Amino acid sequence: MFELALQQVANGLLVGSTYALMALGLMVILGILQVINMSQGQLYMLGGYCSYFATSILGIGYFSSIAVAMLMMAVGGVVVERVAVRPFLKRPFYITFLSTTAVSLMIEDAAQILWTADPRPIATPFLPIPIQIGPVYLSMQRIFIFCFAVASVLAFAAFLKWTRVGLAIRALAKDRDTAMLMGINADRIHTLTFAVGAALAGAAGALIGAMFGVYPSMGELPLLKGFALVVMGGMGSVFGVLGASLMLGVAEGLTAAFISTSLVDLVAFATMIAVLLVRPEGLGRWGGRHG
Amino acid sequence: MRKTAIVVTMGFVLPMALAGSVFAADETVKIGIGLPLTGQIGFLGQQFLKGAKVATEVVNENGGIGGRKLELVVRDHKGIPAEAVNVAKRLIYEDHVKVLNVDLPASATIAVEGVTKEAKIPQLGGYAFSSLTLQQNDPWYFQTSITSDTLAAAAATMMHDVKGNETVAILAPNDDYGRGEVTAIKSALAKTGSPKVVYDDYYERTQTDYSPALLKMKSVNPSSLFLDVRFPDSVTVLKQLAEFGIKKPLFSTINFYNPKLVAQAGQYMEGTFIALNWAPELNDPASNAFKEVYQAKLKELPDANAELGWTSVNVIAAALKSAGADADAEAIRAALKKTDWLSPGGLIKFDEHNDAHVPAHILEFKDGKYHVIN
Numbered sequence: 001m002f003e004l005a006l007q008q009v010a011n012g013l014l015v016g017s018t019y020a021l022m023a024l025g026l027m028v029i030l031g032i033l034q035v036i037n038m039s040q041g042q043l044y045m046l047g048g049y050c051s052y053f054a055t056s057i058l059g060i061g062y063f064s065s066i067a068v069a070m071l072m073m074a075v076g077g078v079v080v081e082r083v084a085v086r087p088f089l090k091r092p093f094y095i096t097f098l099s100t101t102a103v104s105l106m107i108e109d110a111a112q113i114l115w116t117a118d119p120r121p122i123a124t125p126f127l128p129i130p131i132q133i134g135p136v137y138l139s140m141q142r143i144f145i146f147c148f149a150v151a152s153v154l155a156f157a158a159f160l161k162w163t164r165v166g167l168a169i170r171a172l173a174k175d176r177d178t179a180m181l182m183g184i185n186a187d188r189i190h191t192l193t194f195a196v197g198a199a200l201a202g203a204a205g206a207l208i209g210a211m212f213g214v215y216p217s218m219g220e221l222p223l224l225k226g227f228a229l230v231v232m233g234g235m236g237s238v239f240g241v242l243g244a245s246l247m248l249g250v251a252e253g254l255t256a257a258f259i260s261t262s263l264v265d266l267v268a269f270a271t272m273i274a275v276l277l278v279r280p281e282g283l284g285r286w287g288g289r290h291g
Numbered sequence: 292m293r294k295t296a297i298v299v300t301m302g303f304v305l306p307m308a309l310a311g312s313v314f315a316a317d318e319t320v321k322i323g324i325g326l327p328l329t330g331q332i333g334f335l336g337q338q339f340l341k342g343a344k345v346a347t348e349v350v351n352e353n354g355g356i357g358g359r360k361l362e363l364v365v366r367d368h369k370g371i372p373a374e375a376v377n378v379a380k381r382l383i384y385e386d387h388v389k390v391l392n393v394d395l396p397a398s399a400t401i402a403v404e405g406v407t408k409e410a411k412i413p414q415l416g417g418y419a420f421s422s423l424t425l426q427q428n429d430p431w432y433f434q435t436s437i438t439s440d441t442l443a444a445a446a447a448t449m450m451h452d453v454k455g456n457e458t459v460a461i462l463a464p465n466d467d468y469g470r471g472e473v474t475a476i477k478s479a480l481a482k483t484g485s486p487k488v489v490y491d492d493y494y495e496r497t498q499t500d501y502s503p504a505l506l507k508m509k510s511v512n513p514s515s516l517f518l519d520v521r522f523p524d525s526v527t528v529l530k531q532l533a534e535f536g537i538k539k540p541l542f543s544t545i546n547f548y549n550p551k552l553v554a555q556a557g558q559y560m561e562g563t564f565i566a567l568n569w570a571p572e573l574n575d576p577a578s579n580a581f582k583e584v585y586q587a588k589l590k591e592l593p594d595a596n597a598e599l600g601w602t603s604v605n606v607i608a609a610a611l612k613s614a615g616a617d618a619d620a621e622a623i624r625a626a627l628k629k630t631d632w633l634s635p636g637g638l639i640k641f642d643e644h645n646d647a648h649v650p651a652h653i654l655e656f657k658d659g660k661y662h663v664i665n
Contacts, residue, residue: 004510011502018500109329117333119523121555128533128559137506139534212499213523213555217331221497256503257510262465262493264503 003135008253014142016249017149018208022222023229023241024156025200030227031236032173032193034093038100039080040201040226041219042107047073047202048209048218049111052120062124062210066148069206070199077198081191089190104219111216119213122206145207150242152200157238169193173236228272234282243283247271319362320355320616322347322607323382325393325403326418327370331496332521335596336395339418340365342593342600343392345585350608357616361608364388368399370496375399379406389623390415390607394436396496397421397467404429413610413624417603418596420545421471425646431620433627435606435639436599437568437649439468442544443475445566445651449664450515450542451483453564459486459542460513462504462520462528465493472519472544489513494524501528505535515540522549529559542566545595548654548661563656564664569598569636570654572663578635602634 022044029037047069054065084099126141160166168189171179180186209218229248233241248268255267275283324343326336343363350361364386368374375393382388383406392415393403400419404427407414416424416434420442425434450456461476463469473491480488490511492504501520505528508516516539520528525546532538541547545567547560571582571592581601585593593601606627611618614626632639639647653664 004506007506007510008503011506015500015502112329112333117329117331117337118551119526121526128530130534130536132536137535142534208499212527215331215523216329218499221499253503253506256492257507260492261462261498261501261504261507262495264498265495 004257005254006134007136008257009250010136010138011142012250012253013246014138014146014249015252016246017146017242018204018211019222019225019229019248020153020242020245021145021149021200021204021207023226023233023245024153024238025197025204026223026226027197027230027233027236027238027241028156028169028193028200029197030230032169033085033089033190035085035089036093036097036100036227037080037085037194037197038097038223039084039104039107040197041223042104042111043073043076043080043198043219044201044205044208044222045111045214045216045219046076046107047205048122048214049115049120049205050202051206051209052122052214055123056120062122065122066203066206069202071202073202073205074195074199076202077194077196078191080198081194085194086187086190108216108219115216117215117217119215119218121213122210124210126210141211145211148203148207152203153238153242156196156200160238165189165192225268228269232272232275232282237282240283244272244275247275319360320611321362321364321386321388322604323379323386323388323391323393324363324365325368325375325378325382325391325399326365327395327399328365328367330369330371332370332395334522335418336367336370338594338596339395339600339603341589342585342597342602343417343604344600345588345593345597346601346604346608348588349584350604356608356611359616361604361611363604368393370395370399372399372402376402376406379403383407383410383412388412389611389618389620392417392603392607394418396464397424397471400424401427401467404432407431412620413627415603415607415627418599421467422475423467423471425644430645431624433606433641433645433647435602435634435647435649437636437651438646439472439475440479441649441651442566442568443472443479445653446476446517446542446544447479447483449564449566449653450480450486450517453515453540456486456514456540458489458511458513459515459517460490460508460511461488461492461517462501462508463491463493464519464521464524465495469493469519476517486514494520496521498524499527500531502531502535505531505537509535509537513539515542517542519544519546521546522552523555525549525552526556529556533559540564547656548595550594553656553659557656557659560656561658565654565656565661566651567595567654568649568651569595570652570661570663572654572661573635573652575635577633581635598635602636602639605634606630606632606639 050069050072051065054060054068084103088095130137168184229244232244251271252264328336366378368378390413397419422438422440541563610626614622637650654661
């Protein structure tokens with residue numbers, strides 16, 4: 001029993017790190033721009049396809065294909081921001097919610113028509129050979145994703161804390177009007193924020209697509225869980241989102257092990273509500289005034 | 292002014308064009324097909340549709356229904372039962388189809404039974420494995436696909452016949468099909484006496500990571516695994532079994548008959564036994580005739596899903612031919628009752644509950660290929 005719990009906790013941490021990657025991209029757009037970007041799941045899906053086509057058609061190595069996916073999705077994010085967000089920024093929040101939802105439906109339908117519903121496997125150098133640490137079994141691919149996710153979170157936190165652009169982003173998040181009065185170009189920061197958020201989604205798509213295959217609807221559930229994690233994490237806290245993601249991964253693993261796999265999502269969202277009841281502001285946040 | 296003229300012109304032209312299409316469509320005999328053509332199980336619907344379309348072409352090449360062309364009216368419900376109900380209503384009340392086949396997953400079929408029962412329109416379960424579809428006390432519903440009870444009985448026998456297979460762990464999808472299949476397997480295994488079920492669980496259709504369930508399975512150390520997992524989830528499950536060092540004899544159903552699964556995870560399937568409705572490895576006359584015409588038209592081999600579409604449309608066409616192109620719903624239902632048609636999977640002849648009792652076949656995946664066991 002203890003060994004099973006230990007295995008599920010270890011596995012849950014690895015699964016949770018994949019959630020963090022998706023949630024981080026959402027968080028940066030929601031936390032800073034106050035925009036609910038419903039197309040983030042489809043950018044995640046397109047990131048997976050970028051990696052698939054880069055490896056299968058262009059013959060690029062898997063690790064390089066992640067960089068290709070990030071780059072392409074950064075461009076994709078800018079396009080979404082220009083087409084479906086910027087024209088409606090001064091309108092009520094639900095307008096951008098609807099416009100990005102429309103974009104997400106169009107992207108997913110286009111993917112369905114172009115590439116069919118068949119999942120595509122991304123070729124990776126990882127072999128499905130177990131790595132045993134005591135009673136715990138892990139795989140090289142999962143360890144890589146965990147390291148990539150944690151490194152992304154740390155790099156992103158450092159970017160926000162120690163760069164001028166990061167400072168501008170934080171300033172906009174805390175007090176948009178004052179930040180603009182101080183000379184920050186809000187439009188440029190918005191575009192950049194979308195590019196960064198979309199690039200993170202692209203990376204997540206390439207990493208997770210390599211584990212579970214790439215298909216048009218792959219972004220739907222991660223989007224939903226991603227939003228839940230952003231709320232749980234504290235609408236703008238990088239480490240809050242990471243903590244919430246890891247907590248969710250572990251909760252899901254333990255639920256599957258000791259209750260039922262079919263109740264995993266129920267427990268996941270119940271965990272979110274429980275966290276918000278105990279700590280309404282989420283696990284962590286930058287603080288300050290938003291909007 | 293110019294805009295007004297365009298609107299007025301469109302106002303006249305559009306209804307006339309639509310009316311024209313209705314008159315043209317009246318010359319055909321319509322069958323309503325509702326399937327998930329997009330979404331996670333869209334590929335199953337697409338394969339079923341291929342078989343259905345080939346069957347329609349063949350029927351039309353052979354004179355259609357009393358000289359009138361058979362027409363498939365196809366709508367996508369994405370595998371969502373509520374959408375399937377909307378699709379069924381549109382097929383009945385807007386498209387005026389004679390017979391319906393709205394399937395996949397079984398929960399969609401069951402949801403639509405309420406609609407067809409009320410509208411008194413014959414409905415075929417061409418891809419509705421769950422035995423629950425037959426338990427709705429519905430005289431308008433006819434099952435041409437194999438049932439989970441039949442599959443389970445065959446699967447239980449194959450598991451029982453493997454030496455040393457004392458215990459089994461089961462994983463199935465959390466829907467009517469999966470729950471029906473697990474109930475049926477447990478019941479069938481209770482009759483064979485062994486193997487004993489030591490674990491059973493369900494995965495969600497939206498799930499992508501199966502590691503928690505697989506680790507739980509591993510912890511109970513069963514002799515074998517029964518994985519009724521749909522493609523593409525099956526690829527992930529097989530890879531994750533290898534990741535966690537779980538090596539057990541595997542048993543499955545139609546869900547493990549898939550050339551794409553073989554291409555992506557064939558190396559992890561060696562020795563797997565599969566119970567299913569049909570496979571192109573079968574060499575009886577009905578199977579060969581189907582394979583020949585399908586290959587001639589689509590330049591590929593049909594799979595078990597395409598066979599279900601082929602059978603469904605052929606059974607409907609046989610009933611329509613017998614009842615006549617202008618027959619009403621009651622006459623078509625009566626004709627379906629008398630159907631006697633040899634499908635590639637077996638004889639389609641409905642019992643008092645409108646079940647065709649299609650038999651199961653057992654295959655083994657060995658040396659990278661499927662082989663018929665019986």
